[in-house]
Amino acid sequence: MMGEIHNYHRFYALLKQLPGADKETLVSSFTDRRTTHLHEMTAKEYNAMCASLEEQTGWKGKVRKKRSLCLKLMQQAGVDTTDWQRINDFCRHPKIAGKAFARLSLADLDTLQTKLRTIIRKGGLKPHPMAQEQNNATTFIYFPMGTIAES
Known part of the structure; x- marks a missing residue:
């Protein structure tokens, strides 16, 4: 399960909201002192840590x-x-x-x-004029016999 998470933006965004918080200490506490590196955390540990930080910050x-x-x-x-x-x-x-x-x-x-x-x-969104709907009906033009000059 290691290495499953590739983007740690969620963690760093929450860490910014906790002045004085230390990344290594947080990671260590959620991995039972196994590691201090985010990339060595399992997805379950990472998600639990982020959920706890979200709760603490009121995010x-x-x-x-x-x-x-x-x-x-x-x-x-x-x-x-x-x-x-x-x-x-x-x-x-x-x-x-x-x-x-x-x-x-x-x-x-x-x-x-x-x-x-x-x-x-400024008055809200203005409705856009709808594109003129195409008429699906076929148009027939009637030419009575003998009115068209034959060439």
Whole structure:
């Protein structure tokens, strides 16, 4: 199971929120003093450590609050918040956030709030004119016999 985790962003983001915390001490305590290196932790140990740090920092509560506020602001701006595909499509737009809603960090959610408030202040999202629907009916042109000159 060692080496299963390749990205330690979750841990380092949580470590930043704990001033005075020591990486080696944390890793050692969650591996029963077996190692002080993140890459030598099992996935189970790593996830348990991150879950504990999230609980200590209150990270989940902060994210939940900010996501809720962003969804409320999206609704006020005119985004259909009952459809996750539309929410993600809106957030993926490069001028909005550039990534799916679930992938937004706390800083990204703060930036999104600012953008949404600006959109609301300017009148919300404008509906795009729908492309003219193509008529699937076949058009027949009637030419009575003898009216077309034969060449």
